[in-house]
Structure formats: C-alpha cells, structure tokens
Amino acid sequence: MNDDEQEKAPYDIEDTLLLMRLFKTGDLFFVNPCIEISDDQLLSQMPYPVMVYTHTTNKYKLESDECRVFNVFASEILSCSNWSSSWFKTARRFFLYGGGKEYNPRHDSIDRVVDYITVAETILVPEKDFVGRRLRERAAVLLKKHDDISDVRNLLKHFYAVRSTVVHGGDISPFKDGILKRNLDFENVIRKLILEALRVFPAGDDRKNFLKQLFDICDKTRGEKVFNDFCAIKNENEKNRCYEKITKKLS
Incomplete structure (x- = not known):
C-alpha cells in the first residue's frame, strides 16, 4: 500500500461504516481497524468518536445474500452529489456519533436520541424558529411514499420532546415505558431521512427553497x-x- 492509499484508507473505513449503518438498522462498530503496510506491519487506527464500541443487544446482521444488494446500494449513495454537501457532512458526523453510543433507557443512556434529532434538524431545518413543527411536517412529506406519515410525525414529535428534556436537564422517567421503547422505529426514520435527502435534495441554496416548498409556517x-x-x-x-x-x- 502506497502513501496515498494509506492516507485514504481511514476515510474509506469510515465511509463503509456509514454506508452499512444506512443500509439497515442494527448496532455496528469497527473496533481497532488496521492497515497493512508494505513491510507486512499493521498500522492501528487510533480511537475517535466514530470508531468506538459500546454494549448492545441490537446487533447488526448482514446476510450473505444481502452483500450484492449492499454493493449496489453503496455505489448509488456514493454517487449522490449531496454526498459532499456541507449539510450532509454535519448530518453524517452526528449519525455516526449517535450510532456509537449505548442506548439503554433503564440507565438513562439515551444521548443517541440527541444526536439523531440533530441529524434531522441538520437535514430539514435551516431556520431557527418553529423547529419542531418544521421538522415533523417536512419529514412527513419527504417520507410519504415510504411510511405512515402520521406515525412519522408522532415519532419525531415525541423523540424531539425526549431530546429537549435531555438537553435542558429534565427527568426522562416519564418516557421510559412509552416512546423510548420505539427507538428502532425512530432510528429507521432517521436513516430514511438521510437517504431520501441525499437522493432528492437540490444542490446549494436551492435546498432551502426546496424545504420551504415541502412545508413552511403560515402567517x-x-x-x-x-x-x-x-x-x-x-x-x-x-x-x-x-x-x-x-x-x-x-x-
């Protein structure tokens, strides 16, 4: 492996982790990835917020017959012009951060929700007012071909409330026996939002006009x-x- 390939490898590893998490739900971690250099020595990648491991009961599973489908999926997503957009750079970072954090409401470990709501805000709400309303309504329109839009609204409304409770230092106990049990449905909505945005959003500032056409606040x-x-x-x-x-x- 030459110097250019060595320099590029960590980014390829992170891209692969991201694509696999976008392909389907489930907790997936790359632990201590290594690069084999020309003299048969291994270079270990130092840990950073994306490359972490945490305990999970929701393990990621990729069957052998899904590999070809994944390769087609990965090629399509990598070819999206929005892959290099500024909004996606932020969204991917928080999606990867969130996916590396433990989700265990019994022990109040739900920081993942904060990261995933940040992903949704990054994608859907460049404005600073009526954030929750814009987020719910735009997500529902964007995903109307794929999901029950009333359920999308409901999930985002309640998980946004969870996020607000966490960041403002509130008690999450009232959520534990309710909406927090639907974390996989919520994560699936976030995953679909990322993919749909990558596929359909126009480039540059046209994205803001596109979002207003999806939904805007009336007078x-x-x-x-x-x-x-x-x-x-x-x-x-x-x-x-x-x-x-x-x-x-x-x-």
Missing part, C-alpha cells in the same frame, strides 16, 4: 404566536409599549 401560525407572546407579557408598561409599536407599524 396564521405566526400571528397566533405573536398574540400568545404578547399575552404572556406581565409588565403593563412593557405591554403598552409593545402595543404602541404594533399599532404604529399598522398605521
């Missing part, structure tokens, strides 16, 4: 939020000042 929804926020103002002086600004804007 009625924005108006309701403005009204509710206005009603939430407790200080009368601030409420009057806000009212004056709005009436002045409308006059």
Whole structure:
C-alpha cells in the first residue's frame, strides 16, 4: 500500500461504516481497524468518536445474500452529489456519533436520541424558529411514499420532546415505558431521512427553497404566536409599549 492509499484508507473505513449503518438498522462498530503496510506491519487506527464500541443487544446482521444488494446500494449513495454537501457532512458526523453510543433507557443512556434529532434538524431545518413543527411536517412529506406519515410525525414529535428534556436537564422517567421503547422505529426514520435527502435534495441554496416548498409556517401560525407572546407579557408598561409599536407599524 502506497502513501496515498494509506492516507485514504481511514476515510474509506469510515465511509463503509456509514454506508452499512444506512443500509439497515442494527448496532455496528469497527473496533481497532488496521492497515497493512508494505513491510507486512499493521498500522492501528487510533480511537475517535466514530470508531468506538459500546454494549448492545441490537446487533447488526448482514446476510450473505444481502452483500450484492449492499454493493449496489453503496455505489448509488456514493454517487449522490449531496454526498459532499456541507449539510450532509454535519448530518453524517452526528449519525455516526449517535450510532456509537449505548442506548439503554433503564440507565438513562439515551444521548443517541440527541444526536439523531440533530441529524434531522441538520437535514430539514435551516431556520431557527418553529423547529419542531418544521421538522415533523417536512419529514412527513419527504417520507410519504415510504411510511405512515402520521406515525412519522408522532415519532419525531415525541423523540424531539425526549431530546429537549435531555438537553435542558429534565427527568426522562416519564418516557421510559412509552416512546423510548420505539427507538428502532425512530432510528429507521432517521436513516430514511438521510437517504431520501441525499437522493432528492437540490444542490446549494436551492435546498432551502426546496424545504420551504415541502412545508413552511403560515402567517396564521405566526400571528397566533405573536398574540400568545404578547399575552404572556406581565409588565403593563412593557405591554403598552409593545402595543404602541404594533399599532404604529399598522398605521
């Protein structure tokens, strides 16, 4: 193996891990991958967040008769123009991070959910407002040919709530006997979102327009939020000042 091949090998290994995880669900890890160099010595790859191992009961299984199908799948996905896009570079990183973390709600080990919701946000929501709503509705439209869209909405709504509870330091106990038991369904939705986005998203800034066409927030929804926020103002002086600004804007 020459120097260029040695330099490229770790990236090929990571690509292979990613493609295999995208191909089907199941926990898969590459432990201590090595590169054989010209003098028959082995170079071991140092551990990093993608190349880790954790305990799992949901082991990845690839049958021999699936190998040809996987090769066709891998060739197709690698040829997608979005494979080198900036949004996908971020999405793949968090998808790989999440897949390397233990999932065990009994021991509060559900950080994987945070990473996978980050993947969905990276793909579907370049905006900074109404994130949960945009995420659910755009995912449902994007996957409507493949899945029950009401179930897609339901999964993403509840796992987004789990994610918010985790990152804001809340108690996940109420979720343990409910939605957290559907982690495989949730992970399958995330996997399908990545694949569909790779296949159908236009390049560059056209992606943002494409996402708006899938779903965007209507003025009625924005108006309701403005009204509710206005009603939430407790200080009368601030409420009057806000009212004056709005009436002045409308006059």
